[in-house]
Amino acid sequence: MSSTRRWQHWLLSDSPASPFQAAAGRTYLGLAEFLKNRLAVFGLLIIAALILIAFFAPYIAPCDPLVTNLVNRLQPLSAAHYFGTDEVGRDIFSRIVWGSRLTLYVIGLVAIIAAPVGIIIGTVSGYFGGLIDTILMRITDIFLAFPKLILALAFVAALGPGIENAVIAIAITSWPPYARIARGETITIRNGDFIKAIRLQGAGPIRIITGHIMPLCISSLIVRITLDMAGIILTAAGLGFLGLGAQPPSPEWGAMTSTGRAYIIDHWWLITMPGTAIFVVSLAFNLLGDGLREVLDPKSDN
Amino acid sequence: MNDSGHLLDVKDLTVSFPSPRGEVCAVKNVSFSLGHEKIGIVGESGSGKSVTGRAILRLLPPYAHIHATAITFQEKDLLSFSEQEMRRIRGRQISMVMQDPKYSLNPVRTVGEQIREAYTIHRKVPRRQARQQTLEMLTAVRIRNPEQVYRLYPHEVSGGMGQRIMIAMMLIPEPSLLIADEPTSALDVTVQLQVLAILDDLVTQRGMGLIFISHDLELVASFCDRIIIMYGGRIMEVVDAANLHQSTHPYTRGLLNCLPRIDGDKGKLSTLQRDASWLDADFSATAGGK
Amino acid sequence: MLQVDNLHVIFGHGLDLNHAVKNVSFTVGQGESFGLVGESGSGKSTVLNCIAGLINTWQGEIEIDGERLSHRRPKSFYRKVQMVFQDPYGSLHPRHTVDRTLKESVNIHHLGDANLRVVKVLGEVGLGPQFRFRYPHQLSGGQRQRVAIARALILEPEILLLDEPTSALDVSIQAEILNLLQDISKKRNLTSILVSHDLAVVSHMCDNILVMSQGATVEALSCDQLRSGDIKQRYTRQLLVASKGYDRAAIDQFQDY
Numbered sequence: 008m009s010s011t012r013r014w015q016h017w018l019l020s021d022s023p024a025s026p027f028q029a030a031a032g033r034t035y036l037g038l039a040e041f042l043k044n045r046l047a048v049f050g051l052l053i054i055a056a057l058i059l060i061a062f063f064a065p066y067i068a069p070c071d072p073l074v075t076n077l078v079n080r081l082q083p084l085s086a087a088h089y090f091g092t093d094e095v096g097r098d099i100f101s102r103i104v105w106g107s108r109l110t111l112y113v114i115g116l117v118a119i120i121a122a123p124v125g126i127i128i129g130t131v132s133g134y135f136g137g138l139i140d141t142i143l144m145r146i147t148d149i150f151l152a153f154p155k156l157i158l159a160l161a162f163v164a165a166l167g168p169g170i171e172n173a174v175i176a177i178a179i180t181s182w183p184p185y186a187r188i189a190r191g192e193t194i195t196i197r198n199g200d201f202i203k204a205i206r207l208q209g210a211g212p213i214r215i216i217t218g219h220i221m222p223l224c225i226s227s228l229i230v231r232i233t234l235d236m237a238g239i240i241l242t243a244a245g246l247g248f249l250g251l252g253a254q255p256p257s258p259e260w261g262a263m264t265s266t267g268r269a270y271i272i273d274h275w276w277l278i279t280m281p282g283t284a285i286f287v288v289s290l291a292f293n294l295l296g297d298g299l300r301e302v303l304d305p306k307s308d309n
Numbered sequence: 310m311n312d313s314g315h316l317l318d319v320k321d322l323t324v325s326f327p328s329p330r331g332e333v334c335a336v337k338n339v340s341f342s343l344g345h346e347k348i349g350i351v352g353e354s355g356s357g358k359s360v361t362g363r364a365i366l367r368l369l370p371p372y373a374h375i376h377a378t379a380i381t382f383q384e385k386d387l388l389s390f391s392e393q394e395m396r397r398i399r400g401r402q403i404s405m406v407m408q409d410p411k412y413s414l415n416p417v418r419t420v421g422e423q424i425r426e427a428y429t430i431h432r433k434v435p436r437r438q439a440r441q442q443t444l445e446m447l448t449a450v451r452i453r454n455p456e457q458v459y460r461l462y463p464h465e466v467s468g469g470m471g472q473r474i475m476i477a478m479m480l481i482p483e484p485s486l487l488i489a490d491e492p493t494s495a496l497d498v499t500v501q502l503q504v505l506a507i508l509d510d511l512v513t514q515r516g517m518g519l520i521f522i523s524h525d526l527e528l529v530a531s532f533c534d535r536i537i538i539m540y541g542g543r544i545m546e547v548v549d550a551a552n553l554h555q556s557t558h559p560y561t562r563g564l565l566n567c568l569p570r571i572d573g574d575k576g577k578l579s580t581l582q583r584d585a586s587w588l589d590a591d592f593s594a595t596a597g598g599k
Numbered sequence: 600m601l602q603v604d605n606l607h608v609i610f611g612h613g614l615d616l617n618h619a620v621k622n623v624s625f626t627v628g629q630g631e632s633f634g635l636v637g638e639s640g641s642g643k644s645t646v647l648n649c650i651a652g653l654i655n656t657w658q659g660e661i662e663i664d665g666e667r668l669s670h671r672r673p674k675s676f677y678r679k680v681q682m683v684f685q686d687p688y689g690s691l692h693p694r695h696t697v698d699r700t701l702k703e704s705v706n707i708h709h710l711g712d713a714n715l716r717v718v719k720v721l722g723e724v725g726l727g728p729q730f731r732f733r734y735p736h737q738l739s740g741g742q743r744q745r746v747a748i749a750r751a752l753i754l755e756p757e758i759l760l761l762d763e764p765t766s767a768l769d770v771s772i773q774a775e776i777l778n779l780l781q782d783i784s785k786k787r788n789l790t791s792i793l794v795s796h797d798l799a800v801v802s803h804m805c806d807n808i809l810v811m812s813q814g815a816t817v818e819a820l821s822c823d824q825l826r827s828g829d830i831k832q833r834y835t836r837q838l839l840v841a842s843k844g845y846d847r848a849a850i851d852q853f854q855d856y
């Protein structure tokens with residue numbers, strides 16, 4: 008009891024003794040704020056569970072997700088097959104467990120590619136303004152002008168189906184909104200006195216953009232990306248569903264719903280189980296994003 | 310003052326904010342009443358002046374805890390008003406000029422449009438006339454080229470201009486009570502006085518009540534009728550402006566002494582020595598109306 | 600030390616053209632404290648921004664130590680000239696600790712001994728070590744302004760530009776900051792330009808004063824002239840009357856200039 012007290016005292020100290028303590032105190036306050044939002048915590052728990060499941064997939068899944076067993080095909084839910092089996096006798100539960108890896112792979116890669124591209128283009132464009140801004144923003148507009156799924160379709164059609172190409176296609180189509188957000192934030196920050204002040208210290212544009220502007224854009228981007236995760240999962244699933252994403256027999260949730268479609272009347276679990284997985288994970292990201300918005304939104308930051 | 314009774318009565322107003330380290334009391338047991346006069350609220354930064362003003366209009370964030378025995382405005386009990394009824398009071402009957410004009414203006418609309426909207430929101434007039442009224446109001450608050458300023462966005466105006474724009478926006482619906490939170494701190498002295506003269510005329514001619522929040526004791530003393538002096542969320546004393554310089558309260562004296570003077574010497578300015586025991590003494594008994 | 604000649608600044612074009620500074624000239628001697636006074640929008644901040652190199656659209660001549668400044672400033676310039684801004688709430692990065700804000704300047708100029716310098720300068724502006732790792736939101740307005748002054752001092756400049764450094768602070772804190780600025784100027788023999796609309800502050804702090812109105816120079820005065828009321832221009836006289844407090848009768852006599 009008294010030791011938690013001491014920790015709390017240390018974290019909330021008015022005069023931190025090190026940068027680490029200062030940052031920890033800040034994080035603690037943010038976390039405390041976040042934990043007040045029950046739904047967001049619920050979302051976070053689901054996502055944490057998803058990551059754990061993906062990590063321990065070999066231990067959790069009872070069967071090999073790719074081994075077919077025609078004798079056992081289209082089995083309903085049972086103790087042996089929690090979620091039943093599909094049209095070639097594979098255990099759906101195992102496939103969903105293994106599929107979580109693909110889902111994480113897709114959203115992880117998209118975030119790693121699209122977020123930096125968006126933030127760099129947005130901050131550079133917003134900071135310099137003028138011609139650079141015009142050129143970069145027209146390029147962004149071109150990408151924004153196409154519906155996301157259709158542009159992704161076009162890319163996959165050109166590059167050939169497959170999960171890597173699906174990731175690239177989704178990444179290419181998802182950075183423009185991030186660039187827009189980063190640019191908007193940059194323009195409001197750019198005229199602030201603290202940017203003038205750092206310019207007066209002799210800092211160059213690179214230092215100003217990376218050290219002073221980006222950290223202020225990142226919070227709203229994190230919120231936006233988290234909220235977009237749901238869309239990315241759906242787009243990946245959509246591409247899988249259309250046969251342009253992950254290829255059979257890989258246990259991708261979208262592709263699974265696609266094959267399950269043919270059996271929807273008599274064998275509902277084929278489509279319902281992966282569909283539910285997609286739904287739950289998308290929902291979790293949305294809840295988390297909403298919670299993060301409350302904590303990270305600079306406007307409520309006081 | 311005026312015999313038509315009190316415009317505003319505040320009794321035992323206490324405002325506190327939750328914080329990770331527990332409840333923080335920003336205003337404690339503040340009581341005062343206001344007729345058709347100019348009352349000043351003075352105190353150092355963080356003494357709770359703005360919070361007092363905002364609490365009257367219920368403009369504090371929802372997590373703030375506001376308690377009061379009574380807040381009555383023109384015999385109406387503001388405490389019992391719903392949010393919707395408050396919205397009808399705000400702007401139309403009680404206006405408030407906020408401390409940070411730039412943050413209170415919508416950054417993506419021109420200042421002219423925003424003032425015009427403040428005018429038309431409470432009354433039906435043709436667009437042209439509203440625009441004319443807006444330009445006149447801008448001229449009244451001493452803006453030199455109202456036509457040009459009308460088209461500017463908030464980030465394009467200087468701090469002083471922003472304050473005048475806010476004042477124009479708050480006065481245009483002709484409120485009966487104006488709470489002005491450091492409305493002129495970014496103005497140069499001449500314009501400041503001219504803007505104060507406008508407020509003064511509204512008080513004497515239309516019987517508007519004015520709560521003038523400031524930390525400039527000398528200015529408040531020369532402008533207002535009565536002065537409420539606040540420290541740490543409590544009222545230290547309420548004095549008639551004319552008697553300010555006779556005040557013996559150490560806090561009031563400290564505030565008076567730290568002002569530089571044009572004909573003063575160039576040596577060190579004396580600084581305020583704060584004393585926690587001021588918070589314990591109960592001055593609120595003296596804070597009633599006249 | 601610092602000389603400004605025929606400075607002109609024009610913002611915008613066409614209908615929104617704004618001749619913000621018109622033909623302003625003044626000289627500030629070594630170790631002198633110079634005051635710029637004038638009404639809101641008279642171009643005081645703009646003049647400072649030109650000297651600091653934050654505005655590129657100026658014409659005229661600005662010289663420091665006899666050296667003419669161009670529109671682009673070399674890095675060494677910033678070790679010579681530093682500025683403190685009006686709004687202490689906007690001039691510190693909200694996500695950087697005091698320590699980081701101060702160290703950054705040292706790192707940009709590769710001065711070394713960052714820790715030592717930070718501790719020293721914090722002491723100089725009257726902030727103890729307990730403030731070193733705080734974020735701006737954990738500081739009061741006066742403390743923030745002290746940090747901003749520390750940031751300006753850490754590069755050991757010769758010229759300090761002060762853009763209404765106390766107008767966002769209350770009077771008790773203003774007195775502390777003015778005392779601090781006076782001490783530091785004396786100790787470091789700083790040349791400073793103080794912008795303010797408060798005649799009392801300027802007369803307390805400065806040796807010579809330039810009065811501006813609508814972008815143009817009205818009158819140059821010494822502080823003693825201001826105190827003794829030896830004023831030639833009506834505009835300045837009006838300014839002086841106005842700084843004596845609210846007086847309804849006097850206000851009606853005011854004219855626009």
Ligand SMILES: Nc1ncnc2c1ncn2[C@@H]1O[C@H](COP(=O)(O)OP(=O)(O)OP(=O)(O)O)[C@@H](O)[C@H]1O
Nearest residue numbers: 326335353354355356357358359360361370524769
């Ligand atoms: N929204 C808020 N949340 C938490 N605390 C607040 C909030 N608003 C004000 N406070 C606290 O209430 C106290 C009084 O603040 P207030 O703004 O009334 O001061 P003030 O007298 O207007 O000072 P200033 O002259 O700086 O404007 C301060 O300690 C402040 O930190």
Ligand SMILES: Nc1ncnc2c1ncn2[C@@H]1O[C@H](COP(=O)(O)OP(=O)(O)OP(=O)(O)O)[C@@H](O)[C@H]1O
Nearest residue numbers: 465467468469610619638639640641642643644645
């Ligand atoms: N970046 C800018 N773009 C366009 N116009 C500007 C810009 N900065 C200032 N101005 C204009 O230049 C004029 C002078 O402004 P400046 O900020 O120098 O005034 P000031 O004397 O410092 O006033 P204050 O006391 O209100 O700070 C104003 O009319 C202002 O609108």
Ligand SMILES: [Mg+2]
Nearest residue numbers: 358359408490
């Ligand atoms: Mg206030």
Ligand SMILES: [Mg+2]
Nearest residue numbers: 643644645762
């Ligand atoms: Mg200025």
